[in-house]
Amino acid sequence: MNVPLLQVRNLTHSFLEGEEKVHALRGVSFNANQGEITSIIGPSGCGKSTLMYLLGLLDQPDSGEIIINNNSISKLNEIQKTQLRNEKIGFIFQFHFLIKELSARENVALPAIKKGEDSEDALERADQILNQLGLSEKLDRFANKLSGGEQQRVAIARALINSPSLILADEPTGNLDTANSEIVFDLLQRLSREQNLAVLLVTHNNQLARRCDRFISMNDGLIVD
Ligand SMILES: Nc1ncnc2c1ncn2[C@@H]1O[C@H](COP(=O)(O)OP(=O)(O)OP(=O)(O)O)[C@@H](O)[C@H]1O
Numbered sequence: 001m002n003v004p005l006l007q008v009r010n011l012t013h014s015f016l017e018g019e020e021k022v023h024a025l026r027g028v029s030f031n032a033n034q035g036e037i038t039s040i041i042g043p044s045g046c047g048k049s050t051l052m053y054l055l056g057l058l059d060q061p062d063s064g065e066i067i068i069n070n071n072s073i074s075k076l077n078e079i080q081k082t083q084l085r086n087e088k089i090g091f092i093f094q095f096h097f098l099i100k101e102l103s104a105r106e107n108v109a110l111p112a113i114k115k116g117e118d119s120e121d122a123l124e125r126a127d128q129i130l131n132q133l134g135l136s137e138k139l140d141r142f143a144n145k146l147s148g149g150e151q152q153r154v155a156i157a158r159a160l161i162n163s164p165s166l167i168l169a170d171e172p173t174g175n176l177d178t179a180n181s182e183i184v185f186d187l188l189q190r191l192s193r194e195q196n197l198a199v200l201l202v203t204h205n206n207q208l209a210r211r212c213d214r215f216i217s218m219n220d221g222l223i224v225d
């Protein structure tokens with residue numbers, strides 16, 4: 001059954017560069033379903049990160065509509081948006097932005113602690129997620145003492161701690177070798193199926209992109225066939 005967790009309708013967005021207007025998105029529409037990975041590919045500058053940024057509710061589109069879990073975002077105020085972002089959306093980036101002075105488990109627990117969860121409980125849950133991602137031996141390791149692939153898995157664990165229904169991953173395998181890219185990709189695929197998450201994956205890796213349930217190709221701010 002294809003249940004759309006995310007519906008994007010005619011999204012446009014532009015930036016002002018001095019006098020010039022850069023049309024980063026020119027009318028993008030698609031759905032992303034629960035339990036599926038949707039990949040987004042396209043050349044540098046075609047608008048992929050702009051799209052992820054808008055879907056993460058970090059900026060307002062010029063026009064168009066974003067519907068998450070049947071909520072039209074334009075109808076929400078800033079507080080409701082922040083709440084939706086914290087509760088429903090997990091972010092994974094190419095450069096994972098782990099805090100290097102914190103251990104793996106502390107990095108993962110942080111978003112739950114920020115949300116007000118008791119820190120012991122949050123750390124315990126962080127351990128469980130890290131165990132599932134094959135990092136049980138590295139719980140107390142400082143983030144900067146982990147390999148690139150391990151750090152990316154910690155970033156995935158951190159994105160999962162608040163049980164999101166949508167994962168936005170902007171080139172999460174961009175700085176990983178083939179073996180680690182496979183591990184991270186397999187993990188996202190498994191999570192989408194087992195936890196019924198909608199995953200949106202921006203990647204420059206065509207082979208990975210074609211293994212996803214859905215495949216969106218962008219060019220110059222538009223979806224192309
Ligand atoms: N903050 C900004 N101010 C002005 N222009 C911007 C800004 N962010 C992005 N752009 C422009 O918008 C367009 C889309 O950029 P975007 O970052 O979405 O591309 P991308 O598809 O993610 O590229 P890449 O594959 O290199 O990450 C580009 O022309 C870019 O220069």
Ligand SMILES: [Mg+2]
Binds near residue numbers: 048049050
């Ligand atoms: Mg980008």
